[in-house]
Amino acid sequence: MQVQFSKMHGLGNDFMVIDNVTQNVYFSTEKIQQLADRNFGIGFDQLLMVEPPYDPEEDFHYRIFNADGSEVSQCGNGARCFARFVKSKGLINRSKIRVSTKSGKMTLYLEKDGQVTVNMGRPEFEPSKIPLKANKHEKTYVIRADDHTLFCGAVSMGNPHCVLEVDNVDTADVHTIGPLLERHDRFPEGVNVGFMQILSADHIRLRVFERGSGETLACGSGACAAVAIGQIQGKLGKDVRVDLPGGSLRIRWQGADSTLKMTGPAEHIYDGQLTL
Numbered sequence: 148m149q150v151q152f153s154k155m156h157g158l159g160n161d162f163m164v165i166d167n168v169t170q171n172v173y174f175s176t177e178k179i180q181q182l183a184d185r186n187f188g189i190g191f192d193q194l195l196m197v198e199p200p201y202d203p204e205e206d207f208h209y210r211i212f213n214a215d216g217s218e219v220s221q222c223g224n225g226a227r228c229f230a231r232f233v234k235s236k237g238l239i240n241r242s243k244i245r246v247s248t249k250s251g252k253m254t255l256y257l258e259k260d261g262q263v264t265v266n267m268g269r270p271e272f273e274p275s276k277i278p279l280k281a282n283k284h285e286k287t288y289v290i291r292a293d294d295h296t297l298f299c300g301a302v303s304m305g306n307p308h309c310v311l312e313v314d315n316v317d318t319a320d321v322h323t324i325g326p327l328l329e330r331h332d333r334f335p336e337g338v339n340v341g342f343m344q345i346l347s348a349d350h351i352r353l354r355v356f357e358r359g360s361g362e363t364l365a366c367g368s369g370a371c372a373a374v375a376i377g378q379i380q381g382k383l384g385k386d387v388r389v390d391l392p393g394g395s396l397r398i399r400w401q402g403a404d405s406t407l408k409m410t411g412p413a414e415h416i417y418d419g420q421l422t423l
């Protein structure tokens with residue numbers, strides 16, 4: 148069986164994207180892990196599967212799988228690449244695209260300058276909906292992990308995120324603290340771990356140790372989470388530039404119950420064919 152795919156990235160967060168509207172592909176968890184391997188497979192942070200809509204109100208449904216094969220419910224950089232993919236493959240001829248994922252619905256906008264804006268929905272701070280074991284919402288939670296006492300904000304952008312503020316992302320202990328929190332028992336479904344350095348109210352640097360994939364060059368939902376948490380903590384404004392190792396995103400959030408918007412690039416690298 149021949150499977151057509153595209154390799155894409157959003158600021159170096161890279162994806163294998165499969166059109167499962169005109170194809171009918173299924174991969175086991177083990178196959179996804181093998182394909183994600185950067186030596187023995189294609190190599191990617193996440194696999195994105197484009198499907199017909201589950202709901203007539205939507206244009207598409209899209210499924211997201213981490214490199215470890217786990218299926219998750221949100222991928223911000225992936226949403227931008229998804230929009231570029233469906234337009235370039237002629238699966239849609241509009242620039243406004245409505246898509247659903249496991250976590251809900253999003254609207255994507257292909258901008259004239261080549262950037263993509265994603266309405267990521269409303270940040271969710273209620274602990275049970277992140278999910279996080281806590282009696283009530285706090286702007287900053289205290290989490291003990293091994294001999295560390297960690298202070299982090301927590302939010303769901305459709306997937307769980309915790310964010311720690313650090314003095315300098317370059318010296319942050321991402322590869323010790325990230326794995327400690329990723330599977331901490333306070334986060335029943337695991338968590339993506341952001342390390343945020345605040346330069347000003349409208350400019351931060353960020354590194355993210357992702358659930359199921361490890362540190363990536365960029366994490367769109369992680370950038371959204373950092374701005375939402377920073378704003379709730381009174382440290383960030385409503386229109387923030389987020390510098391990640393792979394590049395910059397623009398995040399806008401008016402606060403309270405409004406939806407959050409992310410704008411950034413989506414790049415096509417190559418089209419490939421897989422023989423199964």
Ligand SMILES: N[C@H](CCC[C@H](N)C(=O)O)C(=O)O
Nearest residue numbers: 222223224306358366367368
């Ligand atoms: N790279 C993605 C995040 C993938 C989320 C995944 N690591 C999870 O387990 O939630 C992004 O740009 O939002």
